[in-house]
Amino acid sequence: MNTLINFPISLIVLCSGFILILLGLWGMLTQRHLIRIIIGFSLMDTGIHMVMVSIGYVTGGTAPIINNAVLMSEASNLVVDPVPSALVLTAIVIGLGVTAVMLSFAVRIYKTHKTLMIDKLTESKW
């Protein structure tokens, strides 16, 4: 029980974020269907965001928003790092845009080839 108390929270999130990246990469490499590959990509995206947020955590910190609970004078001892939060916040919206572009490519490929299995899309293979 003692080791569990001293075990940092961000380490758990960091480990599971890395495992999620590996899972998404495994899905992207082994699946043969284009939409399944895109699902793997979106899993990898979530894993990377988890890793980035967990790096910015400070032990016992609270959210970097100043109000009655966190006063301005003692804020620098209480809050977590705001910079990784700002980066991840934009990265999530970008991830949605990238996923939409990839899916529209998949729809376009289906329109011309009538299939989405990448084994059959061979004419541009090198």
Add this chain to the structure above:
Amino acid sequence: MIKRIFIFMMLGLMAIIFFNLVANYTENTSLSKLAQYYVENGPQEIGAANLVTAVVVTYRGLDTLGEVTVLFISAAGVGLLLRRKKGKQNNNQQQNKSVKEVANIHKSSSEIVETATELLLPMIILFGVYVFLNGHLSPGGGFQGGAIIASGTMFLLLALPESHISRLLIAITESLSGFSYVIIGVLGMVMAGGFLDNRFISSGTYGNLFSAGAIPLIYTFIGLKVGFELSAVLDRFRKEINNEEDDPV
């Protein structure tokens, strides 16, 4: 078979890299120097209670401009990829089938969903506006508010799949808000410290709704832009589904 072995070798190598990163990890106990500066000087300089907003809008404002640009390019890419060909000819058989398909697809929603749309859609839009107007006081901001507004559009498309969304309105709002965003940035360069500096409007009482200089204005434009762009993406996908051989707009 050999391909599978390669895949597992590559995953194993990446796992070794990640394991080394995890093994040397210790949780931070104090802020880094940059974050220390932001936390100590941010509230006085910028006037925003939410420090993430201060970083996103002002300290790292140029990154946000690039991010909005990337989102615009991806929306334009979706529009380009899913456009309909006008002079496409198709034989009789296909046309018959597609007419039947369209009749199949347009299954209207039930009474409950349609009534709930009238009740809930204004609340969702209002909540989106609340989120991006209060971005400097509470969690939230332009990106979240825009995503909530796009969710409202998605609700409308789910309940009434036939509804018409004006593409002209989307284009005008999107370009106007992007233009105003850049104009505000340039105004900050002329009248205050630098590009996207928010202090050319007097920052009122700390903690009020209309405080923190130009941040509510900037977040309003970002929210409108993001919301309408994501709505345009959803509309493109919907159009692509519903009619292949209908008359073009």
Add this chain to the structure above:
Amino acid sequence: MSIPVLTLLTIVLCGGILVGGLLAVLLDNMLSAVISAGLASLFASVVYVVLAAPDVAMTEASIGSGLTTMIFLYAIRKTQDKNASSVEEE
């Protein structure tokens, strides 16, 4: 009162995320795979609240609750075999 509630909670949530990711890769039915990926996004949002980043949690909530699923569903609807679906319908 020495039970580390927050640590246990984080372990359960991270386990849920990994289960969702594994199901999204392994399941045969593509609709189920998309829904399982939604589970990973849902629990990731709670993990961000635990790590004191409510802005990120809000973004993940507003994007992951509807928009991602919707775009995937549109793409699946568009790319599934039309003859098979119409046969199934009648």
Add this chain to the structure above:
Amino acid sequence: MTISFTDITVIICAVLIFFSIVFGIIRLVIGPDTVDRVVAIDLLTVVTIALITLLAHQAGRYIYLDVALVYGLLSFLGVLAVARFLEKGI
């Protein structure tokens, strides 16, 4: 050492939420059909709202409640999208 009424309530809520999450994940894993998985996701979303509220109380920041508000207003959209997909409405 005295335990107040609020502490007992919080502990009971935490235990209930733990079990709900575990049962929801079990249904998501074994659910033979897509519809079972959708219902499991709906359950987990409601449990998530309760969990975020509990975390806000525990951290003493009422500001975290905004995230729960987003889920409360938008969580039905994913389920509605899958339902309309299954009846070929989108």
